[in-house]
Amino acid sequence: MQPASSNVAAAPDRMSHPLPQSPRDLFVSFTWLALQGFGGVLAIVQRELVEKKKWLTPDEFLEDWAVAQVMPGPNVINLSLMIGDRYFGLRGAVAAVAGMLAVPLVIILALAMVYAHFATNPQVAAALRGMGAVSGGLIAATGVKLIPQLRKHPLGFGICIATVALVFVLIGVLQLPLGWVLLVVGGAACVATWRKLTP
Known part of the structure; x- marks a missing residue:
C-alpha cells in the first residue's frame, strides 16, 4: 500500500495555486467578469482567471478553452461551467453560469429597450461598429498572449x-x-x- 503522501504528490498540480473559496465566490467572480466583457469576454477571463486570481495556469486555461470551443454553446459559458464543476461540482457549475448570465441579462434587456428607441441614429450605428473593432482586437490580443504556450x-x-x-x-x-x-x-x-x- 502506498503512503498517503505519495497520493498527494501524484495528484494534479491544481492545488499548488489559489482556488475559489465557495460557489458564492464563483458567482461573484464570474458576474464581475461578465460585466467587464463588452464586445467579448475572452480577454477579460484570461486576465482575471490566469493573471490575477491564478485559479488556472496558462496551460490549463489553454486546454480548457480548447474544450470550451468545441462544445456546443457560447465558449465563455462552457468555460465557466467547466471551472465551476471542477471545484464545487454541480453547485459550482450552476453558480458560475448564473454569474455569467444573471446580471448581464438584466442589463442587456434594459439596453435593448434603449436601443429600440435609438437604432436609426447614425451615431449609435457608428458606435456599435467601433465596438466590433475593439472586440476583434481583444480576441486577437488574447490569441497572441496564448502563443507562447504552443511551444510546449x-x-x-x-x-x-x-x-x-x-x-x-x-x-x-x-x-x-x-x-x-x-x-x-x-x-x-x-x-x-x-x-x-x-x-
Missing part, C-alpha cells in the same frame, strides 16, 4: 503556427464554414497529437 505542444511550435495560419485562411479568407474547418483540421490535429503522445 507535442506537435511542435512550427506545426501549431502552421495550423493556426491554415485555419485563418480557411475561415477568414476562403469563408469556409466553421463547423467543417473544426471537424477536419481540428480532428486531424487531435489525431496527430494523440499519435505523438502514444508510446
